[in-house]
Amino acid sequence: MRNALGLMLASVGAAVVIAAVWYWTSSPRVELAAPGTVSAPLAERLAAATPGKALAARDDVATTAASPEKPVAPPQKSACANPDALGVARVVVIDTTGGPGFGFEHFKQLDFLADKEVVLTFDDGPWPGNTPAVLKALDDECTKAVFFPIGKHATYHPEILKQVAAAGHTVGAHTWSHANLNTKKMTEQFAKDEIEKGYSAVKLALGAAPSPFFRFPELQHGPAAMAYLASRNVAIFSCDLDSFDFRAKNPEQIINTVMTKLDKQGKGIILMHDFQKHTAEALPALLRRLKAGGYKVVQMKAKAPLQTLAEYDEALIKEMKVPVASTRPVSSVVQTVSE
Numbered sequence: 001m002r003n004a005l006g007l008m009l010a011s012v013g014a015a016v017v018i019a020a021v022w023y024w025t026s027s028p029r030v031e032l033a034a035p036g037t038v039s040a041p042l043a044e045r046l047a048a049a050t051p052g053k054a055l056a057a058r059d060d061v062a063t064t065a066a067s068p069e070k071p072v073a074p075p076q077k078s079a080c081a082n083p084d085a086l087g088v089a090r091v092v093v094i095d096t097t098g099g100p101g102f103g104f105e106h107f108k109q110l111d112f113l114a115d116k117e118v119v120l121t122f123d124d125g126p127w128p129g130n131t132p133a134v135l136k137a138l139d140d141e142c143t144k145a146v147f148f149p150i151g152k153h154a155t156y157h158p159e160i161l162k163q164v165a166a167a168g169h170t171v172g173a174h175t176w177s178h179a180n181l182n183t184k185k186m187t188e189q190f191a192k193d194e195i196e197k198g199y200s201a202v203k204l205a206l207g208a209a210p211s212p213f214f215r216f217p218e219l220q221h222g223p224a225a226m227a228y229l230a231s232r233n234v235a236i237f238s239c240d241l242d243s244f245d246f247r248a249k250n251p252e253q254i255i256n257t258v259m260t261k262l263d264k265q266g267k268g269i270i271l272m273h274d275f276q277k278h279t280a281e282a283l284p285a286l287l288r289r290l291k292a293g294g295y296k297v298v299q300m301k302a303k304a305p306l307q308t309l310a311e312y313d314e315a316l317i318k319e320m321k322v323p324v325a326s327t328r329p330v331s332s333v334v335q336t337v338s339e
């Protein structure tokens with residue numbers, strides 16, 4: 001009896017030891033933990049180490065301790081906190097040479113989305129309340145979108161546009177003042193001014209160059225502006241699927257429009273507006289519906305940023321009466337000639 005009990009205890013002990021060894025050495029677990037956590041900023045690591053995430057926190061320690069010889073990886077965003085998130089299924093990089101067009105409503109050449117793939121796009125921001133709410137909804141689902149801000153709005157709310165870029169979304173532009181570039185009296189010069197000033201405003205707000213992605217206001221593709229954008233190697237975005245969120249009476253209407261069209265078409269670039277309150281309200285539920293429907297988000301990024309034109313950058317800074325932030329070192333501006 002005593003022997004039997006001893007044998008049982010020994011077996012249990014052995015099992016515990018085996019389980020522990022397996023737990024600490026299991027290689028997939030180590031691989032998964034390594035990239036996102038070793039170099040995560042302190043705040044993110046603290047956020048991850050909540051009681052519910054104790055396992056993840058323990059993995060960090062094991063990974064770090066087990067491989068002290070590993071070089072420190074460059075900073076990366078921590079893994080998605082939502083295990084059931086919509087996420088990003090695929091990231092594509094766009095070579096914008098020659099101004100390719102996207103969105104089957106106007107451009108049929110580049111059919112790059114697979115069945116059930118969608119691209120989320122938002123126009124007309126940045127705007128207080130609505131844009132931050134859109135950003136939160138996207139962040140909660142660990143997913144990414146393309147934003148087409150209006151230049152003027154970017155100058156009103158640069159701090160919000162900075163948040164859009166900081167969250168890892170792609171930022172293009174949508175003209176300076178949302179002018180229709182397809183009217184009869186449209187001149188090449190006016191179209192150029194609207195486009196370039198819009199980009200310069202986005203750059204001024206971000207403190208960084210925007211992506212060479214453009215969406216025409218009201219999807220009005222003027223021929224002069226089209227030719228100009230092609231010469232600037234800017235990709236033109238129409239859409240596959242218009243949410244018509246700007247005329248929706250409530251958030252539900254937006255969700256229904258998008259899901260009905262999407263279930264019919266099977267995939268597409270979705271046009272929405274982070275400027276619109278109903279869109280911001282609809283987005284959490286809409287993203288859940290996309291996930292439930294088996295849709296996958298593709299993020300579009302530009303191969304290279306857009307070089308804004310210095311004359312427009314300078315004119316805008318003057319117009320905005322922004323104090324010019326000199327990039328020259330003090331010693332090149334102020335020189336001591338006698339002491």
Ligand SMILES: [Zn+2]
Binds near residue numbers: 174
């Ligand atoms: Zn617009």
